[in-house]
Amino acid sequence: MSKLTDLEIRNWIKAGEHFEQRGDGEGLYLCFPLRFAVPVWKLRYRFAGCARIVTLGSYGHLSLADARKTAKEMRARVTLGYDVAEEKQERKRVAVAKIEARKAEVTMAVLADDYFSAQILGRWKYPNIVRSRIENDIKPAIGKLAIGEIRPTHIDAMLKAIVKRGAPTMANDVLRWVKRMFDYAIKREMINANPATAFDVSDAGGKEESRDRWLTSGELSALFAAMKTAKGWNIQNGLTVKLLLILAVRKGELIQAKVDEFDLEAGVWYLPADRTKTDVAIDIPLPRQAVVYLRELVRLGCGSAWLLPARKMQERMVPHIDLNTVTAAMAKHIKPLMTEADNFTIHDFRRTARTHLAAMGVAPYIAERCLNHAIKGVEGIYNRHDFFDERKDALQKWADLLDEIERGEDKKVVPIRRPKVSAKAG
Template identity: 80%
Template sequence: MGKLTDLDIRNWMRSGERFEQRGDGDGVYLCFPARFAVPVWKLRYRFAGKPRTVNLGSYRDLSIADARKTAKELRARVALGYDVAGEKQERKREAVAKIEAEKAVITMGALADDYFSSQILGRWKHPNIVRSRIENDIKPNIGKLAIGEIRPTHVDAMLKAIVRRGAPTMANDVLRWVKRMFDYAIKRQMISFNPAAAFDLADAGGKEESRDRWLTRSELAALFAAMRSARGWNIENGLTVKLLLLLAVRKGELIQARVSEFDLDAAVWYLPADRTKTGAAIDIPLPNQAVACLRELVRLGNGSGWLLPARKMQERMVPHIDLNTVGAALAKNIKPLMPGAENFTLHDFRRTARTHLAALGVAPHIGERCLNHAIKGVEGIYNQHDFFDERREALQKWADLLDVIAGDEQGKVVPLRPAKMA
């Protein structure tokens, strides 16, 4: 039989004719058994006196000319003493071993998830704080690296990146958590050393000191003016900032809130114990301005059970916005419009409210309860009155003052209610 032709091969394929081999010469032949969808090229040769066969590829991938050229190159290697079939099998074994090895590699992201599931979830009162550090800082910086490949230089670069964005306290938190995660991996024989072990707070955000930052009336007026004019600043972020100021609550308490916790008709927020720092539930009186903001957030949530639902699909699969979403937007869109103001954070709003409450003549123990601080000393032990009515009066005074402050730059009172209500 002569050389094969494309016409012959296509006719065999069209008619469904099957065969074990049709020769093309020089050891090259075509194989088309019933189990193959497309004919396959093969090369017969002898090595060390024994017959050998190697696959060249399918007819779909190799034309007749390509199959003959490949066979010629392989015969040349055989002539030089190489077993080309054995080489191909070895390459296949190496590829399979590499794939299996890659599957077995534990990345920092996987370690962080494992640590969170086994050591944090169900054990820590506020696990989402740790989850936030994992998703916002650890994974973006070193999450894709195999834990065995992470070196101190990687840890150092991550910490410096967090400090550069103006979050030294978070850099300290991240250092503490990655140290614990690497120790966890050592105990389970995943790695043999902790690449973060040599670092201390001086290498991250530095020694932490109690903050005393609060915003003055003029700074608050500048903040409201910036929120009215900033580009890229959405209404949900603005309402969140207003509520944090109006209610003096912690950002996690508000961001993780469910709509069902609020009775807007009665103007009360029933904050459950499992989401307070003190571990005690508290009923928070809502000033009129806060009720208006909350109604607008509920409307914008479009039926969500969360006050601040997640705005897009994300890997972390948390149903509400991230704890850093509003703070990051504040740093990006608002603070550049307040060049004369010293740096401040969302948490400083609590100190701001407390300071202005005192200036309004609110009694210290009422001001402390407005921040859900326990009353200290013997009085705190024996006096279990929650001062709900007094807190309502105090927070309403504070809300009315914020209305005045919001209008300072325009020379008129600007209510802290949304511009449009449903």
């Protein structure tokens, strides 16, 4: 029997000439059934008196020379008493078993989702805060790892990455949540030890100090200028920032707002109790500028029920933008243009409004209600007046001042600096 050649094999493939077998000698042959797109190498041999066949691989992955070399090695193993076909099947069984075992392993992503559904959803007032940490920090860092494989080094690397991007408070939050998730897994006998136990806040973002950061008129002017020129900064983000400044509301209250909460004709935002930190509904007066910005957001929402609808498909679909969308956009596009300003966060906008309201002579109890703070002490117990008209007047003056700052007409605008004046904002 003549030996095969690469030329004739290629001609058979090109001509679509199928066959059951064509031998090369010593048990090696090529098989090209109709259902195959490429011929396959096989080796026929005898073991313990029985005829055996083992597949070596396709011609596309195993050349004629390689097939001959592999066949020679396998014949040598058969001579030594090994059943090469059975060995291959055993390797296949082991590989399949490993794949199935891997599929059965609980990954950190699965644990986080399970924990969120069982312990957070339906129990926490703002579950999306936890969901944000899961999707933005935990899953990208350790989500694909089986929980039994996660070591303290993985936790350490995750925390350091969060701190490095300038989010120490979030690093502390992530540490708290992963500790709880691993404890949850231990209780259900998924793992035996918590790899995050040895860590405390000193290994994450450190002790959290009360912030006193607020933006001066000069810094606000720089912020408005940056929003006009920053590449990649979109109109929705700009309107959101302006509304957060004007209304002095919490970020989540605005981002999670539905369009039907606003009466733009009357100029009122009816913020429901289930979305306020105080669990008390509040009617927020809307300055003229806020009404204009809200109308534009409604128009950009193209009929969505949400003021700030999600802009892209998400793994766990949330109808509105993520709580960190604007924060991330500011860090990427705006802050690099404000090199003279100290670091600030969106939460500092509330303190900024409170500080400027005080500077404009707004009475403290009015300014506090503008931020939806409960009035403390005896006065808070007995005085249930909501000061709607007074708040409306104060917020309109604040909105007008922001307009002047943006246009460069505020005569009090000074170069960026931060005097030692502060007001707390929760």
